[in-house]
Amino acid sequence: QVLLVVSGGGLVQAGGSLRLSCAASGRSLSNSAMGWFRQPPGKEREFVAAISWRSSKTYYADSVKGRFTISRDNAKNTVYLQMNSLKPEDTAVYYCAADYLGTDRSMASRIAAVDYWGKGTLVTVSS
Numbered sequence: 001q002v003l004l005v006v007s008g009g010g011l012v013q014a015g016g017s018l019r020l021s022c023a024a025s026g027r028s029l030s031n032s033a034m035g036w037f038r039q040p041p042g043k044e045r046e047f048v049a050a051i052s053w054r055s056s057k058t059y060y061a062d063s064v065k066g067r068f069t070i071s072r073d074n075a076k077n078t079v080y081l082q083m084n085s086l087k088p089e090d091t092a093v094y095y096c097a098a099d100y101l102g103t104d105r106s107m108a109s110r111i112a113a114v115d116y117w118g119k120g121t122l123v124t125v126s127s
């Protein structure tokens with residue numbers, strides 16, 4: 001019912017920047033939350049950032065605060081993740097996600113809150 005199309009992954013040097021985008025289609029997410037998770041090699045999927053669609057309130061994992069910024073474009077139904085000052089430990093498969101009728105905080109609280117997942121995109125940060 002909701003399709004999340006992700007783009008923007010790739011290879012970047014440490015200290016560089018990269019922007020991911022996630023375009024949503026189908027069911028309206030105007031009263032919902034969207035965000036990003038990532039799964040480093042050999043590790044569990046973890047929360048990165050989330051935004052409540054209507055209020056624009058955001059929530060970030062401690063590991064990315066001050067470096068990553070999540071934003072949205074209402075007209076394009078698109079969420080972005082601007083990643084600055086990238087570190088090798090940011091290397092992971094990144095996933096766009098949506099929590100229907102949720103908030104930025106509800107998405108951050110538990111991975112089970114996610115209702116829809118986009119396909120993963122690999123971000124590799126070289127030393």
